[in-house]
Amino acid sequence: MRVLIILGHPREHSYCAALAQAYREGAERAGVETRQLSLASLQFDPYVHVESPEDQVLEPDLQEAKELLIWADHLVFVYPTWWGTMPALLKGFLDRLVMPGFAFRFYGRGATEWEGLWQGKSAQLITTMDTPPPVYNWLFRAPGTHAMRNATLGFCGVKPVHTLIAGSVRTSTEEQRQGWLEKARCAGFALRHGVHTPVGRVWQQVRPWLKALRLQFYPMAWLAYSIGALASATQGLSLAPYLWGLLCIFFLEAATVFCNDYRDYPSDSVNKNHGPFNGGSRVLVTQELSFASLRKGIGVALLLTFVTAGLALKTSLNPGGSALWLLIAAVLTLGYSSPPLMLNYRGWGELDVAFTHSAMVLWLGYTLQGGSLAANLPWLLALPLFFAILPAIILAGVPDREADAGVNKHTVAQRFGNAAALAAAGGSVLISALLALLFDVTGIAEGLLSGSSYFILPHAALCLGLLLAYGRRGAEQLGRIDGLLIATLTYMIWLIGVPLYHLL
Template identity: 45%
Template sequence: MDDSREGRPRKILVILGHPRRESFCGALAGAYLEGAGSAGHQARRLDLADLAFDPDVRMPSPRDQGLEPDLARAQALILWADHLVFVYPAWWGTLPALLKGFLDRVLTPGFAFAADEADPSAWAKLLKGRSAHLLVTMDTPPWVYRFVYRQPGHQAMRRATLGFCGIGPTFISTFGPVLSSSPEQRAGWLEGVRREPLRLADRLRRDAVRRRAGAWLRLLRLQFYPMAWVAYTIGALLAWRHGGTFSPQVYWLGYLCLFLMEALTVLSNEWFDQGTDRLNHHAGPFNGGSRVLVEGELAPGSVRRAMLGLTLLLGLALAVLAALPGPAGPGPMAMLALAVLAVGYTAPPLKLSYRGLGELDVGLTHSFAAILCGGLLQSGVWRDPHLWLIGAPLFFATVAAITLSALPDHEADRMVAKRTLAVLLGRRGAALTALGFVAVAAICGVVWQQRGLFGGRSGLAVFLAIPHGLLLVRAIWRYLRRGAPCERINGIMVLALTYLLWFGIIPLAGLS
């Protein structure tokens, strides 16, 4: 849908899915059509009860079963429309058989979606650009349908059917219980439906704002920021404990710099990794980027402007940090070096992930470098051995996680010459390398405890990381026994990312 034209008159197809035209659903369909005409929209009505078609798919694929003339006309109407209104009762919690059979026959491969035969988990949504509204009647109280039954029919239509084909947003209006409703209540429902077409432009505008905000949030990938903050805070607390002068002003301004460089890094990764992201059939919550750019959810120009804005803000924040009187010392220069390393993961001229140095870069920037910046800003010294001891297990656990995250991206990365460890060593070699990093991180944690780096419960908590590490090793080993396939490994990634938390939270608790 062209979001800039949401206020234009729309072509609306009202589909009555009730098997009886003379029903309250039929009255709702008529009310919507009347309102659409008054609002200046083009509207047509399709009553499924009047169509002659076989509702059963009798061939191995719906595409192999010839369409009856009425179904061919229905497909043409769906292509004509840019807003679909389905009016039907919720029977046994879901759709009437007539509407279900209609959808089975009409939403065929090649018309509603295109399957990827090489990858069954990937498909093209062919009905994008259309929105929908479900007008659903029921005799169940709507709150029972929502909170007790969990809206099975709504979920099936909005997500598994219309959403699968690219139709969205889908708005839902529920009317019930109809059986016990009064004539006045039904008249009010009809009047509300009559006004719905007048509200369509506002509904679409609000949804567009919500979707854009959601796209920006997904693009920023805020879920990956906390560990950099933990490492930075560890450095600040360590310097304070070892004689530094803690300045809250310097601490928060330094963290602002860290946050801005993290955001800039994420956006630059999305921008410069578009080639591999477009080829990636195994993208997930922990790999393959947010896919906001490659799926066209945000305009490239807006992302470029955001990157420029973040760069300017980061430069300004670093300048203010350097100009502050107090304990910052060489911290601003360390922050600048950290920014160059972080953004250089994919951005030219460094493009470290394309030179075989990406995993090392992420490990350093999320452990030693962030700890060092936090410490130097609070009059810490880089020669403090505690800084390096505390950063070691966090470094190895982070490298293990980033190495594993590239396994599902292996095929796409290889095609664009991105030199991750998965590409350089193969999936099996990279998984074995990650397994070794997991073990080294645990060994470093035991060294913490043996050297008395953290006392009390914080020190003993290191031993809780060992069984967690063993679970991760077991999961990696099972992946290897399956032949190290190029597929999503969400379960392994959850274990890997929570494993590295131990080596950030334990020092943070011990120094607080």
């Protein structure tokens, strides 16, 4: 580990300097490599005289400091808290160096469309104050600490950020000051175990797997499955096949997203427009998980899928129908990115996802509860849901278009352009809205969509308006479109929520 200690006190010989030295002693005893910057000894203009700090030429001392910030894995800021926050010297240092293109980047026009570029770094704040810490934390709400931890370092992707407060210094005894020095020394020595607490170390092991699972995409499939089960269970839900089927879907989807990350690594690794809804989980790109670990994850997920599928069939009220749909589920979900089908590379990916998250899960829930394969209800419920899911899947290819083209991955956006993708998404939104209106008015699908048009039509209008707005920006130049993806992903809620309301 490489540790950079930044002493932000305007006097080089201060109690803060002693704290910085104590931390450095502990860190070096822990076996880490350390460097130190004393801002009071640097020659630089703390004021930004141009529109944005990256346009102002860096003085030699700041250029060297920038190189040290690049070098460091762990940043330690030692400074006094004056009037609730950091000294002007440290603020000026941050104003000059925490700049776009170095510490963070904007990927869109929106105020929230940014990405921290210091992800992977961690930090320690050590600050002195005359205010009693309880008063600072609870009455004043720790303004300086929040500014550093959240608005500055957190904004740039730095985490975790630990805090050590020494105070009240003005009324302290020699014994207390020696005690704070020892705490700083111990904080440095604690780096022998890394920057995380014991609980944090466990979380660091778990977090990449949760990230790889991409849990944000599961609830809609689970709810659609539940609609199928409830629609079939007119005499009451049979709990055993329902739960085993739900677990089977979970593990099958886990295996699928793991396979997607594994197969899509070439495109994910060059994707500049990745986001929470596109571009994969990136656990391989960021090396949070290794290829070997992910292969083991795929194997475990497939094994659990097989076990839970067997238990679902054992308890199913229609084993034959359930077996058919379980087979279809395995082929179409795993075939999305895995050979030999590799549907998302052959131009069928969007249709595959829309089908598996609508008709497939509806039918699986329906047959496990004893529903007949000759029934029309699952198909009727799945039809508007299919077209409601499709827009978000089509649009997810827009930010990925350039990366997908490099690996010959045939999405709608890659094959026909972003303008065509926006038009296809708009057409699908319109079809689903018209189907919902038709089903609502006529009572088709046993009236389970009655009242849905009150919610679907306004949301469809919102989606169509956003699609038009994004198209006017210049469709072919679009990057991340998180707002549009959120609007279209939530569009399907009404075709899930209204049937569930009627069934429950």
